[in-house]
Amino acid sequence: MQESLDNMYRNALLVRQRKENLNVRSQIDGELGLLDVVLGQNVTPGQKIGQINDLSDYKVEAFIDEHYIDRVRPGLAATFDRQEASFDLEVRKVFPEVRDSKFRTEFVFTGERPDNIRSGQTYYINLQLGQPTESVIIPKGTFFQSTGGSWIFVLDADGKKAYRRKIRIGRQNPQYYEVLEGLQPGEKVIVSSYESYKDNEILVLQ
Numbered sequence: 001m002q003e004s005l006d007n008m009y010r011n012a013l014l015v016r017q018r019k020e021n022l023n024v025r026s027q028i029d030g031e032l033g034l035l036d037v038v039l040g041q042n043v044t045p046g047q048k049i050g051q052i053n054d055l056s057d058y059k060v061e062a063f064i065d066e067h068y069i070d071r072v073r074p075g076l077a078a079t080f081d082r083q084e085a086s087f088d089l090e091v092r093k094v095f096p097e098v099r100d101s102k103f104r105t106e107f108v109f110t111g112e113r114p115d116n117i118r119s120g121q122t123y124y125i126n127l128q129l130g131q132p133t134e135s136v137i138i139p140k141g142t143f144f145q146s147t148g149g150s151w152i153f154v155l156d157a158d159g160k161k162a163y164r165r166k167i168r169i170g171r172q173n174p175q176y177y178e179v180l181e182g183l184q185p186g187e188k189v190i191v192s193s194y195e196s197y198k199d200n201e202i203l204v205l206q
Helices: 002-021 143-147
Strands: 031-035 050-053 059-065 077-082 085-099 102-109 136-139 151-155 161-166 168-172 176-181 202-204
Antiparallel strands (some): 031 050, 059 102, 077 085, 136 176, 151 161, 161 202
8 A cells, every 4th residue: 555655646746747847938037028829739849939028138129221321330329218318329230131221220228228118119219320510401302313413503582593503412311412512501492303404504483
């Protein structure tokens, strides 16, 4: 009887051990952010069934227009506003692949973290590509196809005539050209297509 009791005890321990082996454990402490498994599913060792978010620190992913891919590099400073406060970030990694005219970057916090931050939230980041400067800028337009950016039609003070004037264009982004020479702040220009009157020196506006 004692031998039977011992066998039953060992069998009970074996059943408990097998049951314990059915528990799925993460290698790190964190928050379960994704669980892709259903009741009755057969899970093999090493199969990915979920995602654990490490709450000890965060990173921020941003998608940036490919126009800036040559200017974005690790170490650049950035900020974003939340809870009526500004938080500092730094570019940690720039991914070279471009998809849908955008490339992916990773940022890390360099100071305080926002309270109650959650995975998947959306923020609008201010990324500083260089020291801020004051410049004369004009909207991008189809005039560039006719002039190559070497000249532009500038309206006179009363807006009834436009005169051809040489300019020099510097930096650009998807929306604007920087004008280094030829324009003064406040002057109005024509940025639509010049194809039908590109040989004229003066335009009379009606």
